Amino acid sequence: MSCAVRYYSRTGNTKALADAIAEATGTRAISVDAADAAVPAPVDVLFIGGALYAYGIDSHLKGYLKSLKSHDAVEAVVFSTSWVSKHAIDLIKKGLEEAGIPTADDVLYVRSKPDADHLKEAAVFALRFV
């Protein structure tokens, strides 16, 4: 089963989850503003994560979601970090819905900076989808 991991992270918290997911699934986590962020070939599972900033998601992630096509992934799995609110998950899911990519009901969410246990949890979570 093929997968890809994409994320946007300003201060590293969401990147830590992305890296744990990527390591568990044997791929590389790529920031959505990287030159190679486009999904090169359709994947079974696209893990996609972002954080909440002033009750919104970063414009880089918004733009990336808009660039996605329905054939890029069979299913997307969303992960996020924030201080309190899980609203980024809703916003990312909305972008995926607009792109025509179905999203898994289960999501991964951690408050602020993931610790070692959270990173283990992220790996276990990711392996359920691949």
Ligand SMILES: Cc1cc2nc3c(=O)[nH]c(=O)nc-3n(C[C@H](O)[C@H](O)[C@H](O)COP(=O)(O)O)c2cc1C
């Ligand atoms: C400018 C700014 C605005 C934020 N706004 C919110 C917010 O509205 N609600 C919330 O729960 N967390 C908010 N946060 C907390 C971030 O979502 C949280 O620190 C997150 O883990 C950052 O992820 P990152 O390290 O991947 O960038 C904000 C953080 C910053 C720096």
